Amino acid sequence: MAYTEEELKKELETKEYEYGFYTDIESDTFPKGLNEDIVIAISKKKEEPEWMTSWRLEAFRAWKEMKEPEWANINYKKPDFQNISYYSAPNKKPKYESLDEVDPELLDTFKKLGISLDEQKKLAGVAVDIVMDSVSVATTFKKTLAEKGIIFCSISEAIKEHSELVKKHLGTVVPQKDNFYAALNSAVFSDGSFCYIPKGVRCPMELSTYFRINQAGTGQFERTLVIADEGSYVSYLEGCTAPSRDENQLHAAVVELIALDNAEIKYSTVQNWFPGDKEGKGGVYNFVTKRGLCEKNAKISWTQVETGSAITWKYPSCILKGDNSIGEFYSIAVTNNYQQADTGTKMIHLGKNTKSTIISKGISAGKSQNSYRGLVQVNSRAKNARNFSQCDSLLMGNDCGAHTFPYIEVKNKTAQIEHEATTSKIGEDQIFYCNQRGIETEKAIALIVNGFSKEVLNKLPMEFAVEAQKLLEISLEGSVG
Amino acid sequence: MDLKDKLVSSFLAFENNIDVDHPVHDIRSEAIKNFELKGFPNRKEEAWKYTSLNSIQKVDFSIFPKETNALEYKDVKRYFLHEIDTYKIVFIDGVYSSFLSETTHDGVDICLMSAALSKPMYKQIIDVYFNEVASKDESLTTLNTAFSKEGAYIYIPKNKMPKKPIEILHFATGNEAALLLQPRNLIIAEENAELQIIERHQSLTSNEVLTNCVTEIFAAKNAIIDYYKVQNDVKNASLIDNTYISQKSNSVVKVHTFSFGGKLTRNNLNYYQNGEYIDSTMKGVTILGEKQHVDHHTLVHHRQPNCESHQDYKGIYGEKSMGVFNGKIIVDKIAQKTNAFQQNNNILISDKATINTKPQLEIFADDVKCSHGCTIGQLDEEAMFYLQTRGIPKKEAAALLMYAFANNVLASVRIPELKMRINRLIANKLGVQLGFDL
Numbered sequence: 001m002a003y004t005e006e007e008l009k010k011e012l013e014t015k016e017y018e019y020g021f022y023t024d025i026e027s028d029t030f031p032k033g034l035n036e037d038i039v040i041a042i043s044k045k046k047e048e049p050e051w052m053t054s055w056r057l058e059a060f061r062a063w064k065e066m067k068e069p070e071w072a073n074i075n076y077k078k079p080d081f082q083n084i085s086y087y088s089a090p091n092k093k094p095k096y097e098s099l100d101e102v103d104p105e106l107l108d109t110f111k112k113l114g115i116s117l118d119e120q121k122k123l124a125g126v127a128v129d130i131v132m133d134s135v136s137v138a139t140t141f142k143k144t145l146a147e148k149g150i151i152f153c154s155i156s157e158a159i160k161e162h163s164e165l166v167k168k169h170l171g172t173v174v175p176q177k178d179n180f181y182a183a184l185n186s187a188v189f190s191d192g193s194f195c196y197i198p199k200g201v202r203c204p205m206e207l208s209t210y211f212r213i214n215q216a217g218t219g220q221f222e223r224t225l226v227i228a229d230e231g232s233y234v235s236y237l238e239g240c241t242a243p244s245r246d247e248n249q250l251h252a253a254v255v256e257l258i259a260l261d262n263a264e265i266k267y268s269t270v271q272n273w274f275p276g277d278k279e280g281k282g283g284v285y286n287f288v289t290k291r292g293l294c295e296k297n298a299k300i301s302w303t304q305v306e307t308g309s310a311i312t313w314k315y316p317s318c319i320l321k322g323d324n325s326i327g328e329f330y331s332i333a334v335t336n337n338y339q340q341a342d343t344g345t346k347m348i349h350l351g352k353n354t355k356s357t358i359i360s361k362g363i364s365a366g367k368s369q370n371s372y373r374g375l376v377q378v379n380s381r382a383k384n385a386r387n388f389s390q391c392d393s394l395l396m397g398n399d400c401g402a403h404t405f406p407y408i409e410v411k412n413k414t415a416q417i418e419h420e421a422t423t424s425k426i427g428e429d430q431i432f433y434c435n436q437r438g439i440e441t442e443k444a445i446a447l448i449v450n451g452f453s454k455e456v457l458n459k460l461p462m463e464f465a466v467e468a469q470k471l472l473e474i475s476l477e478g479s480v481g
Numbered sequence: 482m483d484l485k486d487k488l489v490s491s492f493l494a495f496e497n498n499i500d501v502d503h504p505v506h507d508i509r510s511e512a513i514k515n516f517e518l519k520g521f522p523n524r525k526e527e528a529w530k531y532t533s534l535n536s537i538q539k540v541d542f543s544i545f546p547k548e549t550n551a552l553e554y555k556d557v558k559r560y561f562l563h564e565i566d567t568y569k570i571v572f573i574d575g576v577y578s579s580f581l582s583e584t585t586h587d588g589v590d591i592c593l594m595s596a597a598l599s600k601p602m603y604k605q606i607i608d609v610y611f612n613e614v615a616s617k618d619e620s621l622t623t624l625n626t627a628f629s630k631e632g633a634y635i636y637i638p639k640n641k642m643p644k645k646p647i648e649i650l651h652f653a654t655g656n657e658a659a660l661l662l663q664p665r666n667l668i669i670a671e672e673n674a675e676l677q678i679i680e681r682h683q684s685l686t687s688n689e690v691l692t693n694c695v696t697e698i699f700a701a702k703n704a705i706i707d708y709y710k711v712q713n714d715v716k717n718a719s720l721i722d723n724t725y726i727s728q729k730s731n732s733v734v735k736v737h738t739f740s741f742g743g744k745l746t747r748n749n750l751n752y753y754q755n756g757e758y759i760d761s762t763m764k765g766v767t768i769l770g771e772k773q774h775v776d777h778h779t780l781v782h783h784r785q786p787n788c789e790s791h792q793d794y795k796g797i798y799g800e801k802s803m804g805v806f807n808g809k810i811i812v813d814k815i816a817q818k819t820n821a822f823q824q825n826n827n828i829l830i831s832d833k834a835t836i837n838t839k840p841q842l843e844i845f846a847d848d849v850k851c852s853h854g855c856t857i858g859q860l861d862e863e864a865m866f867y868l869q870t871r872g873i874p875k876k877e878a879a880a881l882l883m884y885a886f887a888n889n890v891l892a893s894v895r896i897p898e899l900k901m902r903i904n905r906l907i908a909n910k911l912g913v914q915l916g917f918d919l
Binding site for chain 2: 380393395396397398399400401402403404405406407408409410411412413414415416417418419420421422423424425
């Protein structure tokens with residue numbers, strides 16, 4: 001077929017958001033709206049045991065009584081929760097053993113996204129559990145992992161096959177009634193990932209999941225549960241892209257991490273949901289509850305690069321319950337155009353000798369608003385707790401805002417807390433220096449921004465770090481006047 | 482009847498004793514309506530998250546003292562800065578004491594709010610400034626506005642400077658079981674004027690006292706104001722101190738707050754910069770013990786370019802005390818080249834003490850330098866050891882280190898006698914005799 005001018009025009013129109021395309025796959029979608037029947041239907045559809053159904057219903061009943069939180073520093077039109085379809089699954093869904101069986105159209109989608117399920121990834125040592133509109137359709141490397149006793153599968157599969165494990169841990173870190181969005185997620189979560197690392201096992205590869213929102217008007221409610229048993233280690237990667245849609249799409253995920261004694265979990269996220277266009281139209285609402293629980297000597301490390309979404313409401317937290325446990329939070333949040341981000345972390349020190357580090361870099365450009373909101377809490381029994389927080393904001397242009405809301409609550413005299421925050425713009429002398437050496441302004445800014453975010457980028461696994469750097473550049477394109 | 486209802490219904494009685502035809506009365510009526518609507522703040526409000534007024538509301542406060550006591554100067558001399566000569570505006574149970582006061586109309590006006598509100602010669606100034614910068618919707622401020630009648634009135638005309646510092650003292654004598662005081666101060670410094678003020682609230686008994694004070698300060702071009710708040714009240718006295726400051730170009734306003742006493746102290750310190758090249762400085766030392774509670778809330782609103790603000794708050798918390806610091810800096814879009822610094826350092830010396838701190842930046846301009854730092858820690862063990870090896874007992878060694886910790890703030894007190902007085906208060910509070918002044 002010849003390449004027509006019309007097609008070229010179309011391509012240019014959609015080029016703004018590179019990954020903005022829509023895959024035409026027959027989907028099995030529920031009617032819009034939410035009530036107990038829908039919750040039961042979701043549960044049935046997924047062939048869940050009875051305890052799961054009642055768990056969902058309990059969450060739904062709590063959710064009905066709850067109000068949307070309004071304390072965050074964001075303005076948006078509230079989603080109409082009755083105007084969302086709560087379940088959508090790609091239709092042709094046999095369990096695949098090899099890639100040849102996968103719907104070619106779907107494979108094509110992944111190719112465009114740069115995800116190759118073939119040799120390349122295998123060589124890179126990445127097992128991919130792909131979530132496409134809520135249902136896990138392809139899982140690779142399962143066998144390799146299985147040899148080590150590692151369970152890495154979709155949460156719905158886990159509910160069926162590892163019922164006891166899920167039942168024991170689900171909702172222990174983020175209870176059903178934790179907050180409005182967590183309750184909603186608990187009631188209607190469609191799928192997500194489940195990961196269990198047995199005692200003393202060091203997971204040999206980076207685990208990663210790619211999320212996509214595909215079906216129009218479908219909320220995505222991911223549920224992730226990672227359990228690292230005593231003395232184990234796992235590094236988990238999560239990255240997302242979404243097609244561009246005019247109406248706002250809702251994403252309310254819940255991630256629970258459990259690090260038992262001496263275990264370590266490293267959880268990295270690159271979030272690049274559709275941020276809305278230059279006029280602030282469209283874009284994804286990202287309301288995420290992420291929380292980790294550290295037992296004795298355990299360590300949880302959150303790293304996030306947030307460049308997408310129209311609204312981000314996200315506070316990956318650590319509960320440092322066990323003695324000597326460590327919590328870390330490294331974050332880069334970039335907002336451009338009309339994006340709004342209210343993100344940060346909570347470090348709850350309960351055990352003795354607990355340590356936490358917070359490094360947060362906010363970059364605001366265009367007409368965006370970027371807030372850091374954090375809590376460091378040292379309880380009265382948390383002897384010798386140590387915290388270091390640093391939040392730096394970079395402002396580009398005069399129409400954006402940077403805000404910091406750090407809460408520090410200390411009830412123990414042996415605690416040592418340091419917090420510092422700065423706000424500034426890119427120095428003219430820095431740009432001048434680069435220009436002088438033949439680096440044009442746009443590149444210079446990217447260079448400086450990368451330098452500004454280096455401390456966080458360094459914490460990302462290799463493959464992600466490269467991708468994240470590119471993302472930063474793309475997100476800030478055209479923000480230089 | 483709860484305190485809110487009592488206050489609202491007392492407003493009618495209050496109206497019988499004042500000139501209801503004065504234009505200020507419209508402001509009062511408006512204010513009581515707002516208070517009736519909002520009531521006392523509760524902990525669900527972000528600004529009151531860490532400070533509860535519930536126990537205060539349970540006390541049956543007298544709103545108008547039935548009679549006033551006279552005080553002998555010798556009995557209260559120690560609360561004055563008697564080492565130096567000062568102007569004094571003294572109130573006993575909310576009523577002006579001409580016997581203890583020393584006011585003036587010689588070139589500058591250092592006198593009473595009641596006079597300013599009633600005499601026609603002040604009407605023009607009252608019309609312009611009264612309730613101009615104070616919040617019209619913060620409930621406790623409007624409560625004060627509704628009952629505003631008495632307090633200090635200070636007006637320094639262009640190019641003038643009073644000969645000596647001004648002391649504002651409020652005594653409560655305890656002739657009521659529980660007393661609510663609501664002083665209202667208005668301080669105006671015209672162009673190039675300069676003045677120093679020392680404010681103190683002191684209860685002389687163990688009866689319950691609650692002071693809800695509002696002070697409005699206006700600094701015109703090039704004016705310089707030094708304001709010292711000494712808060713070392715007895716353990717049944719609570720203070721809610723609301724200060725609103727409006728600054729014009731090139732003015733410098735410094736507020737030092739020394740909080741060592743009282744049951745519950747809440748300081749709301751608000752700066753509004755309405756000109757360029759302004760310097761706003763606020764510093765504080767807080768040393769608490771027992772079950773004391775001090776809550777510092779500061780706000781600096783940078784509304785114009787090229788201004789600066791400096792904040793430095795040090796806190797030492799012992800026993801079961803609780804400290805709160807919330808410093809908010811807002812930089813408007815047009816306020817380019819703003820420099821805003823904020824620092825809050827805390828030492829916890831007891832397991833039961835709590836500190837909650839929340840520095841907050843809201844920035845809408847890009848060419849700014851804003852930073853805030855906050856630390857919580859304890860005395861350096863090595864330093865303690867070093868001092869002890871040199872024969873300094875543990876308690877004194879700890880006190881020395883705490884002095885050093887607070888010294889940054891003390892160093893900027895510009896009245897030497899006041900600095901010495903505060904040093905002594907700190908030594909008292911820490912229970913040591915150092916034998917020298919720092």
